[in-house]
Amino acid sequence: xxxxxxxxxxxxxxxxxxxxxxxxxxxxxxxxxxxxxxxxxxxxxxxxxxxxxxxxxxxxxxxxxxxxxxxxxxxxxxxxxxxxxxxxxxxxxxxxxxxxxxxxxxxxxxxxxxxxxxxxxxxxxxxxxxxxxxxxxxxxxxxxxxxxxxxxxxxxxxxxxxxxxxxxxxxxxxxxxxxxxxxxxxxxx
Numbered sequence: 001x002x003x004x005x006x007x008x009x010x011x012x013x014x015x016x017x018x019x020x021x022x023x024x025x026x027x028x029x030x031x032x033x034x035x036x037x038x039x040x041x042x043x044x045x046x047x048x049x050x051x052x053x054x055x056x057x058x059x060x061x062x063x064x065x066x067x068x069x070x071x072x073x074x075x076x077x078x079x080x081x082x083x084x085x086x087x088x089x090x091x092x093x094x095x096x097x098x099x100x101x102x103x104x105x106x107x108x109x110x111x112x113x114x115x116x117x118x119x120x121x122x123x124x125x126x127x128x129x130x131x132x133x134x135x136x137x138x139x140x141x142x143x144x145x146x147x148x149x150x151x152x153x154x155x156x157x158x159x160x161x162x163x164x165x166x167x168x169x170x171x172x173x174x175x176x177x178x179x180x181x182x183x184x185x186x187x188x189x
Contacts, residue, residue, distance in 0.1 A: 025119055032111040038102040040172050047165045054079075054162050061151060070148040078152030082159020085110070089160060090167040104168065114160065121153045 057075070065072035092107035128147065 029115040033108040035105040043169050047169045050162045071151050074148040075151040075155040078155025079159040082156035083163050086160040086163025
């Protein structure tokens with residue numbers, strides 16, 4: 001009898017994940033476009049951790065390409081698009097200097113596009129899983145939608161956040177912790 005509880009718990013967790021997935025995607029969009037304070041220590045920590053994640057991602061994709069042809073090239077292509085998207089995202093971001101510090105608001109349309117991209121890739125994963133269960137091959141109508149496109153989406157997101165965070169970090173030295181802009185040794189509000 002206790003052995004039957006394990007598959008039941010797995011099914012319950014899978015059901016909860018499926019039910020909560022739309023809510024988590026909505027929350028990701030809602031929080032992604034929110035106005036935030038640029039805490040210097042947090043931006044610096046995040047920038048270095050993202051750089052480490054980028055290195056681990058590239059190394060793991062190089063290793064994965066031994067078993068999954070095209071994984072490394074898709075990951076690098078996604079990374080390149082992500083780097084350009086990060087620059088574009090920084091250009092669209094609204095920065096505000098207040099007495100409390102530097103605040104920034106990412107572009108809502110760009111965050112929506114990134115969230116929809118993740119949503120589309122999750123949906124494509126479900127379609128691929130359904131076709132696999134039906135005994136059919138993966139969709140090969142559009143080569144971009146094969147299994148390795150997951151790595152392209154991951155590369156795009158990592159590239160975007162690396163460039164965005166390092167660009168945000170580059171803006172921080174202009175301001176002290178009170179939001180006062182430093183101008184040639186003098187301070188001006």
